[in-house]
Amino acid sequence: MADQITKRSENYSQWYNDLIVKADLAEQSAVRGCMVIKPYGYAIWEKMQRILDDMFKASGHQNAYFPLFIPKSFFSREAEHVAGFAKECAVVTHHRLMNDPDGKGVVVDPSAKLEEELIVRPTSETIIWNTYKNWIKSWRDLPILCNQWANVVRWEMRTRLFLRTAEFLWQEGHTAHATAQEAQEETERMVNIYADFARNFLAIPVIVGHKSPNERFAGALDTMTIEAMMQDGKALQAGTSHFLGQNFAKSFDVQFTNREGKQEYVWATSWGVSTRLMGALVMAHGDDNGLVLPPALAPIQVVMVPIYKTAEEHEAILDKMYSLKKELEAKGHSVKIDDRDTLRPGFKFAEWELKGVPVRLAMGPRDLAGGTVEVHRRDTMEKVTMAIDSLVDSIGKLLDDIQKTIYQKAFDFRAANVEKCDDWEEFKAKIGTGKFLLCHWDGTAETEQKIKDETKATIRCIPVDSFVCEEEGRDIYSGKPSRCRVVFAIAY
């Protein structure tokens, strides 16, 4: 088959790229490291946006928008922050083009050089804190709970569709608080919102935890993360929430008068998830037949394929399908009738499977005569014939079941690939085989770095909710005492 996707067993990376392109989600753009998100892919992103946005608003946040360009001077005020991003910034130096004096196309007009270069935002902490400075005078102005949906640019060395593109879409929340405790609570609140979203909508079991100091966001005092396991056993950081302390407030001189009338620096958080979540979806659930979308995110939850020979059959079946569609839509399901008359049913079946539509209904003359419909579920590829009368009521339950089954499958896969490990030789043997290893760690950056150098494994997080990790033990590498296990894995 010409359109068949690469098999996962052959090359996981290639399979992933292939699946994204073939399933019509996205493709490489002509611009280095950038991607074109195609309508079908964007519809999924829009659904993610809508769900997350509701969650943010329900927890008291508001949307706002800040500029794309950041003056270089802003960017350099927080030393750690600039060190973390300096190597991957796109910089605007000029504001005008002119015709090439030699007559070949256009060139940058040297007389249009900017006095101060502008950085295309790799993240917006700096410009936002420069703005917040003017918004905050008193404790009464706090907290500020803003989120923005935006694009950011990071000039990565190596790119990968959805996982690491030069430009990507995300949301970034930036909050300002009167106390450290309040900011820390916000950090936890948001990481938990991400975890709920990943589990309940993406159907991906994630581990919530703290990053080790080495893996922290540049400029943060604490970084919390949701870590997911892909089907090759590698880890993917799917979302982060940072406690920024007073670092940015101090860099941008954001002070407020507290209830006692004293000047105090503001406490900050920032948190974000990106189009990387799309990559997580593909790699967590996809199979060799294509994408597998959780019903909660699928732009099309039910696709109907008519099967017919004659015009009369065609008309009768479509009549029935349109009335079914109406009933299903009344129940809140999104439905598509694939009425393309130039393609045969088998082709359509394969194509919708590739696109990951959770439920397919096929109806032909036999069904019409018997009052039945063929129901196919994408996750298990099971096919059953069902009475049309009971269909509308059972689809909701079926979609719920598919959502749960997809989650459970991913959960079981992870459970089968997470193990405790207390022996360094065993660690070295197992870490490359697609496992998350729960190991004791002495808490030092040196040990973490040595383990990384020897095995490429990093500490994905110090878990807070997924595994019971608090126990006495000895560091897997150094043998020094430890009170808690952490998650080691090879990451994307």
Add this chain to the structure above:
RNA sequence: CGGGAUGUAGCGCAGUUGGUAGCGCACUACGUUCGGGACGUAGGGGUCGUCCGUUCGAGUCGGAUCAUCCCGACCA
């Protein structure tokens, strides 16, 4: 940015010792088909990534450059 590979039609590829580009799928038209990726017949589509060089002549040889993929370093 270091190491390796690739770049020829929308996609996947072939192209011999240098001689002016081909196959499969897709596409267009017509017909037969239609319950798991149909078939026949007839068509359309490429300045061979880009630039420079060698040569009477370059898809083919040399150099540069750009892009993509894989492995590192970096990262949501």
